[in-house]
Amino acid sequence: MNKLLPILNVLGAVLMLFSITFLMPLLPALWFKDGSARAFVESALITLGTGFLLWLGTRRFKRELKARDGFLLVSLLWTVIAAFSTIPLIMKIPGLTFTDAYFETMSGLTTTGATVLVGLDALPQGLNLWRHELNWVGGMGIIVLAVAILPLLGVGGRELYKAETPGPMKDSQLTPRITETAKNLWLVYTGITIACIVSLRVAGMSWFDAVCHAFAAMGLGGFSTHDASVGYFNSPAIEFVLIVFMLLAGMNFATHFLVWREKSFKPYRYDAEAKTFLLLVLGSCVGIAAYLVAMGTYDNFWTALRHASFNLVSVATDCGFASVDYDKWPIFAPLWMLFLSCISVSSGSTGGGIKMIRTLLVIKQGWREMLHLLHPRAIIPIKIGGAVIPNKVVFSVQGFIFLYFYSVIGLSFVLMLSGLDFISSFSAVIACINNAGPGLNQVGPASNFQGLNDFQTWVCTFAMLLGRLELFTLLIVFTPAFWRK
Amino acid sequence: MKIVILGAGQVGSSVAENLVRESNDITVVDIDATKLQFLQDRYDLRTVHGFASHPAVLRQAGIEDADMLLAVTQSDETNLVACKLAHTLFNTPTKIARIRCTDYSAQEGLFSPENFAVDYIISPEEVLTDYIHKLIEYPEALQVLDFAEGKVRLAAVRAFHGGPLVGHELQYLRKHMPHIDTRVAAIFRQDRPIIPEGKTVIEAGDEVFFVAAAENIRVVMREMRLLDKAAKRVMIAGGGNIGRRLAKSLEPHYQVKLIDHNKRNSERLAAELSRTLVLFGDATDPDLLLAENVEDMDVFCALTNDDENNIMSALLAKRMGARKVIALINRSAYVDLVQGGQIDIAISPAQATIGSLLAHVRRGDMAVVHSLRRGAAEALEAIAHGDLQTSKVVGRRVEQINLPRGATIGAIVRGDQVLIAHHDIVIESEDHVIIFVVNKEMISKIEKLFQVGIGFFG
Numbered sequence: 032m033n034k035l036l037p038i039l040n041v042l043g044a045v046l047m048l049f050s051i052t053f054l055m056p057l058l059p060a061l062w063f064k065d066g067s068a069r070a071f072v073e074s075a076l077i078t079l080g081t082g083f084l085l086w087l088g089t090r091r092f093k094r095e096l097k098a099r100d101g102f103l104l105v106s107l108l109w110t111v112i113a114a115f116s117t118i119p120l121i122m123k124i125p126g127l128t129f130t131d132a133y134f135e136t137m138s139g140l141t142t143t144g145a146t147v148l149v150g151l152d153a154l155p156q157g158l159n160l161w162r163h164e165l166n167w168v169g170g171m172g173i174i175v176l177a178v179a180i181l182p183l184l185g186v187g188g189r190e191l192y193k194a195e196t197p198g199p200m201k202d203s204q205l206t207p208r209i210t211e212t213a214k215n216l217w218l219v220y221t222g223i224t225i226a227c228i229v230s231l232r233v234a235g236m237s238w239f240d241a242v243c244h245a246f247a248a249m250g251l252g253g254f255s256t257h258d259a260s261v262g263y264f265n266s267p268a269i270e271f272v273l274i275v276f277m278l279l280a281g282m283n284f285a286t287h288f289l290v291w292r293e294k295s296f297k298p299y300r301y302d303a304e305a306k307t308f309l310l311l312v313l314g315s316c317v318g319i320a321a322y323l324v325a326m327g328t329y330d331n332f333w334t335a336l337r338h339a340s341f342n343l344v345s346v347a348t349d350c351g352f353a354s355v356d357y358d359k360w361p362i363f364a365p366l367w368m369l370f371l372s373c374i375s376v377s378s379g380s381t382g383g384g385i386k387m388i389r390t391l392l393v394i395k396q397g398w399r400e401m402l403h404l405l406h407p408r409a410i411i412p413i414k415i416g417g418a419v420i421p422n423k424v425v426f427s428v429q430g431f432i433f434l435y436f437y438s439v440i441g442l443s444f445v446l447m448l449s450g451l452d453f454i455s456s457f458s459a460v461i462a463c464i465n466n467a468g469p470g471l472n473q474v475g476p477a478s479n480f481q482g483l484n485d486f487q488t489w490v491c492t493f494a495m496l497l498g499r500l501e502l503f504t505l506l507i508v509f510t511p512a513f514w515r516k
Numbered sequence: 517m518k519i520v521i522l523g524a525g526q527v528g529s530s531v532a533e534n535l536v537r538e539s540n541d542i543t544v545v546d547i548d549a550t551k552l553q554f555l556q557d558r559y560d561l562r563t564v565h566g567f568a569s570h571p572a573v574l575r576q577a578g579i580e581d582a583d584m585l586l587a588v589t590q591s592d593e594t595n596l597v598a599c600k601l602a603h604t605l606f607n608t609p610t611k612i613a614r615i616r617c618t619d620y621s622a623q624e625g626l627f628s629p630e631n632f633a634v635d636y637i638i639s640p641e642e643v644l645t646d647y648i649h650k651l652i653e654y655p656e657a658l659q660v661l662d663f664a665e666g667k668v669r670l671a672a673v674r675a676f677h678g679g680p681l682v683g684h685e686l687q688y689l690r691k692h693m694p695h696i697d698t699r700v701a702a703i704f705r706q707d708r709p710i711i712p713e714g715k716t717v718i719e720a721g722d723e724v725f726f727v728a729a730a731e732n733i734r735v736v737m738r739e740m741r742l743l744d745k746a747a748k749r750v751m752i753a754g755g756g757n758i759g760r761r762l763a764k765s766l767e768p769h770y771q772v773k774l775i776d777h778n779k780r781n782s783e784r785l786a787a788e789l790s791r792t793l794v795l796f797g798d799a800t801d802p803d804l805l806l807a808e809n810v811e812d813m814d815v816f817c818a819l820t821n822d823d824e825n826n827i828m829s830a831l832l833a834k835r836m837g838a839r840k841v842i843a844l845i846n847r848s849a850y851v852d853l854v855q856g857g858q859i860d861i862a863i864s865p866a867q868a869t870i871g872s873l874l875a876h877v878r879r880g881d882m883a884v885v886h887s888l889r890r891g892a893a894e895a896l897e898a899i900a901h902g903d904l905q906t907s908k909v910v911g912r913r914v915e916q917i918n919l920p921r922g923a924t925i926g927a928i929v930r931g932d933q934v935l936i937a938h939h940d941i942v943i944e945s946e947d948h949v950i951i952f953v954v955n956k957e958m959i960s961k962i963e964k965l966f967q968v969g970i971g972f973f974g
Contacts, residue, residue, distance in 0.1 A: 402793075406793060406795065406807075406808065407807070408795045408796050408797045408804060408807070408808075409793055409794065409795050409796075410779075410782045410783055410785075410786040410794045410795070410796050411786060411793075411794075412783065412786045412787050414787070414790075417790075419786075419787040
């Protein structure tokens with residue numbers, strides 16, 4: 032128990048801090064007089080109070096946290112905060128079960144963007160902003176998780192984050208202190224978000240929609256204020272703006288930070304991930320558009336390109352907006368999009384899945400094995416952007432990817448066992464574990480996760496958290512070895 | 517001239533040897549007494565035992581009235597400090613430092629008088645790498661040397677049956693290729709120099725030295741022998757300083773395999789090189805060579821530190837089918853033994869690199885000096901200064917210049933223009949004149965020719 036108590040102390044402190052976030056939805060709640068203001072004040076007080084009691088009660092046990100406490104702390108943070116975030120939803124939406132509410136907030140905080148709610152257009156503005164704010168705050172948490180906490184814990188070869196920054200970035204561990212780094216990255220994140228809000232407003236959204244969608248796009252969450260998602264606007268300009276910002280959010284924020292600090296675009300060129308990511312995603316857009324024309328889905332290539340680009344970028348970056356029902360497309364297209372969602376975004380972005388750096392590493396490892404067969408005496412290091420990746424990291428990345436696929440297969444079987452059809456089960460697990468959002472078929476872009484039963488909803492909730500915390504962080508907490516003294 | 521040499525390693529001792537022969541007063545400084553003893557026993561020079569960058573040691577070596585400091589120790593830092601000290605404390609006129617690390621030499625202004633005060637930088641490794649690189653670029657050549665920043669090249673090639681010029685007089689060359697300007701500077705037949713004239717007939721087996729603009733080298737070579745196809749695949753044995761640099765400069769254009777026998781070093785090499793395939797193993801291991809298709813290699817370079825190893829692995833590679841083999845050989849006795857046999861080219865690092873130093877030691881303004889045929893012959897790029905009165909070359913036609921017999925003017929570089937020397941070209945001031953000397957004894961006469969006289973009495 033004395034392992035848990037100091038962590039609970041920190042958790043209490045974080046909860047008190049988190050209670051502030053309930054205040055932001057007060058603005059639209061009061062402005063639009065939607066009657067949800069009271070719920071947010073009460074939620075804030077409940078969270079603040081609980082956090083304070085937790086902090087006060089465990090104050091005696093306060094001690095410096097060790098690196099391995101991080102696993103438990105991170106896992107608890109995401110589960111507990113998601114629980115408290117449900118308060119305003121349960122208060123204001125009649126008939127909403129805790130299961131569904133928890134799915135919704137977990138989907139927000141892990142920036143998945145899958146929803147169980149219908150009638151979003153009629154939801155009080157305060158609640159809509161709250162959902163989107165969860166996307167945005169979740170994104171902030173993920174950046175810090177990605178650049179500071181996971182490398183510290185060494186999860187799934189994450190220490191390569193340090194080795195991977197090549198060229199002029201090699202010596203610059205951004206800033207020497209984690210808190211400084213986090214602050215700087217948040218600044219960049221906030222800056223790009225503001226640019227996104229303004230661009231969306233210019234492209235024709237109302238201020239409220241612009242803020243909500245910018246939050247969802249930057250966190251690569253993909254919540255929308257409309258049931259029809261971005262399809263509601265039917266505007267190429269809006270889609271274009273969102274594509275640009277989703278791609279930005281799918282790159283490493285540390286690279287954005289370096290570009291901003293050095294006032295030059297050079298860091299993008301040295302970022303091995305960004306290059307492959309953009310090439311792969313943009314190439315796929317054109318390819319899928321051509322495929323859709325060839326299959327007769329669209330008559331006009333430019334219409335096909337517009338819809339293919341928006342939906343493909345949205346799924347591939349693990350955002351999850353939709354502008355058309357791509358579930359109706361020939362099955363190759365949506366499956367390819369889901370495949371991209373597994374691999375394409377950069378580490379240090381707000382997206383999910385395996386991450387491009389690990390994909391590159393595993394491809395290079397495969398290539399190395401083949402070369403070794405040809406040249407048994409050859410010494411072939413694996414290099415990313417000119418830096419050599421130690422074998423230890425390669426092993427742990429391979430381990431990560433194996434575990435990832437076992438998780439996908441295992442969870443798909445569980446969903447199928449519970450009665451869901453194959454495509455729905457498989458795509459739901461992929462969409463959740465990658466934090467992408469909509470799947471196919473029953474959980475496709477035209478419908479949502481509401482049709483699932485409680486058990487299935489919990490499985491999906493678990494998948495979201497598992498993917499977000501990069502498998503190991505969460506799974507290690509369930510091992511007996513972790514709790515052994 | 518009074519010269520202080522710091523460092524009695526390979527570079528230091530071969531420089532000392534060359535300079536002693538040209539009647540200079542040499543003092544060699546090193547911390548290794550046995551190396552000094554070795555030099556002392558062989559040559560007429562003075563040695564000082566001590567740390568090369570300590571002022572007291574420098575003073576003891578007589579730097580106070582030395583004309584030149586040659587800092588060629590293993591350590592860049594020692595060399596730099598010694599030059600700075602010589603400048604600040606002793607006001608030495610010319611300071612030359614050997615710098616290995618390219619990061620130092622890439623820095624702008626680092627060597628100016630107010631900083632490290634180095635007048636000339638030499639990098640033997642770079643010279644040697646460049647030397648081998650050119651041999652791979654021209655696989656038929658025995659030697660290819662640059663003048664005037666690569667505008668003019670001097671190439672040595674062995675004539676073979678099948679070359680259009682073989683069996684013909686030299687003047688046939690002009691008839692055969694009216695658009696290509698070239699000049700044969702010297703011919704060595706059975707190791708004896710022949711002064712080329714219009715009527716000289718080229719025979720198979722002759723070693724022909726000719727001067728041409730860089731882009732014409734291959735065309736002229738085709739006159740002497742049938743050309744092979746250009747090299748594409750290169751195998752390098754030995755990943756030391758030379759092997760590593762060579763692989764790095766070759767890898768953008770060639771398929772390179774590099775063999776090293778040290779695991780740690782192999783890993784370091786693999787990390788540094790991007791397209792080269794680094795192999796961990798022994799270059800004298802036939803199984804390894806066979807597995808890595810040595811028979812398909814266009815060029816095999818044995819560049820380890822060990823002469824015997826280089827000879828054996830080069831012989832082995834040749835026997836197994838490599839097209840051209842090059843071996844780096846430090847001992848000059850071995851070079852003579854091996855060259856021209858099964859091993860196509862034996863390179864003596866000391867001879868290949870000494871030229872870059874000699875250029876600064878020569879009297880008269882010499883831009884480039886290349887030592888040829890193991891030091892017996894020399895090719896110089898001298899800069900003409902002065903006017904008709906003060907100089908013995910400026911304002912005169914090539915045929916009027918009083919060259920010793922055995923010295924030929926190959927080409928003249930005027931600004932960006934390359935003029936292949938014909939008897940009626942008039943030398944102007946600031947021309948770079950490229951001269952081929954078949955016998956080193958004539959060097960002092962050439963030096964005097966290019967020194968600017970005092971007033972009208974020169």
